[in-house]
Amino acid sequence: MNSILKYLQLKLHVLLFVFLEILSIIIIVRNNVYQSSYYFNNTRQISAHLHELNSRIFDYFSLYKKNEDLVSENLSLRKHLKSNYVIESKTIFEINDTVYKQRYKYIPAQIITNSTNRNNNYITLNKGRASGIEPGLGVFCPEGVVGIVERVSENYSIVVSLLSTSKFKLVPKISELSYTKGSLEWNGKDPNYLDFKGINKYELIKEGHHIVTSPYTKIFPENIPIGVVSSLSKNDADPFYKIKVKSDVNFGEIQVVYVVFDLFKKEIEQLENEIIIKK
Amino acid sequence: MFLNIIKQIGIFIMIVIIQLFLLNNIVIGSRFAYLFQPQLIVMYLLFMPIGISQIKMTISAFIAGIMFDLFFNSWGIHAFVATFIGFTRYYVTAGIENTISARDEDRQVWTSKKSQSWKWTYFLSFIFIYHFLFIMIETLGRNFFTAVLPSVLISSLSVFVIILILENLLFRPSKN
Known part of the structure; x- marks a missing residue:
């Protein structure tokens, strides 16, 4: 310590110089x-x-x-x-709106079994009466119409597919002409094509027109796609077109479907029944 | 001793007056005004008596620089350079004390005791160092060759001339 102090004393002028220079800086x-x-x-x-x-x-x-x-x-x-995520088995989604009263509610369901190679094809869904499904409800998937519920058990239901020769007929709407006419059937051969019957030769239908569900059914909401007109042919003896419709839905691949529940169906049917009884 | 301090203060006041009323009023045209920036404070630093210690010399140089800063609004630059000159001058003049007479009155005129060439180099080198450092710090080396170096040279030379004149006026040559 002493030596350090001595050294500092010896170098005091340098320290002072540095200090003064720093001060002036x-x-x-x-x-x-x-x-x-x-x-x-x-x-x-x-x-x-x-x-x-x-x-x-x-x-x-x-x-x-x-x-x-x-x-x-x-x-x-x-x-x-x-x-x-898989769709939970017992959920129902509804739309609550004050201006528009909800007419349809949708029940999502998953397909368990499916077939396309028979004359009357059936689809089994993993939801049944417990989820609110009843016979006669429409079933569709995001691509288009799938079929109609035929039988319901507690937890499962069986749907008649659009690919059925005898059990399913649909009156569709031609989207471009916006009128409802004819009937859509399957001939039992190619699952990708449906027959569109009952359209007169003087109608303006063309290839590429879209076929959708009509507003008059109580089964489906309006404008759910069904297919696209793929070929038109005339026959002199027949007053109707022979139309092939390419189905929008690839029935071999559907996984998830929605069951449509028409909330006004009973009301409408009741009104219709009253008229029938009066007659 | 006390007289010495009074003398030093008198020299300092004289230098400040010359700087303030004479040198700062000389303007060589507005275009070349930057060339002429003599700082006469160098004279005070160079004529400080040689007998005092390095610490005293450094402190008095710093105080002189601060005073010069106060007068000429160059905050701290004069103090920095003056401290540097006061510190380094000791190493140049330390030998003189021992060789040249220890008589008090001789110390005032110690520069004339030495040979003429020693005196000139002593004056010129320290004047140059002072002006170089001062102008470098003031401009921080901007336009070094076109502005800094010419003004350093011209200012140093002019201060050298002034110092030679004042030395002959202030200090009578010794008679031995």
């Missing part, structure tokens, strides 16, 4: 605009460089933690993927 920087701006610009540049270097070095040390964070984030995102 401080005075310069604090009082002169040009010098201070020069000083601050340069020191900031240097400090910015140092900070950059620092962060570049220490980024490497945190790579492991960053990786872990990314993995956990990936995991949590993956949990939200749509493929992780």
Whole structure:
């Protein structure tokens, strides 16, 4: 300690010199605009460089933690993927609106068995009476019309597919001409094509016209797609077109369907029955 | 000792007056005004007595520089350069004290004791260093070859001439 003090005493003039120089530098920087701006610009540049270097070095040390964070984030995102979810068996979604009164409610269901190779094809759904399904309800999938519910058990129901030669006939609407006419049948051969019968030769139907459900059925909502007119042919002896409709639904591939429940069906039927009774 | 301090203060006041009323009023045209920036404070630093210690010399140089800053609004620059000159001058003049007479009155005119060439190099080098540092800090090296260096040279030369004149006026040559 003593020797340090002695040494400092020996070098006192140097210390004093350095102290006075630093003092005058401080005075310069604090009082002169040009010098201070020069000083601050340069020191900031240097400090910015140092900070950059620092962060570049220490980024490497945190790579492991960053990786872990990314993995956990990936995991949590993956949990939200749509493929992780199946439709819950007893949910019904409804639309509540004050201006529009809801007419249809939809019951989502999954297909258990399906066939396309028979004359009358049936589809089995994983929902039944417990979910509110009744015989006679329409069934469709996002691509288009699938069929009509025929039999219902407690937890399952059987749907008559559109691909049925004798049990299913539908009166559709031609979307482009917007009128309802004819009847749609399946001839039992190709599951991709339906026969559209009862259209007169003077109608303006053309190839490419879309066939959708009509507003007059109590089974389906309006404008659910059925198919596209793929070929037209005339026969002199027959007053009607011979029309082939390409089905929008690939019946071999449907997985999820919606069962349509018409909330006004009973009311309408009651009114109709009253008229019949009066007659 | 006390008389010495009074003398030094008197020299300093004279230098400030000359700088303030004479040198700062000389303008060589507005275009080349930057060339002529003599700082006469160097004279005070160079004529400081040689007998005093380095610490005293550094402190008095710093105070003189601060005073000059106060007068000429160059906050801290004169102080910085003057401290530097006061500190380094000791190493040049330290030998003189031992060789040249220890009599008090001789110390006032110690520059004339030395040979003419030593005196000139002593004056010129420190004047040049002072002006170089002063103008460099003031401009921070902007336009070094076109503005800084010419003005350093011209100011140093003019101060050298002024110092030679004033030295002959202030200090009578010794008679031995």
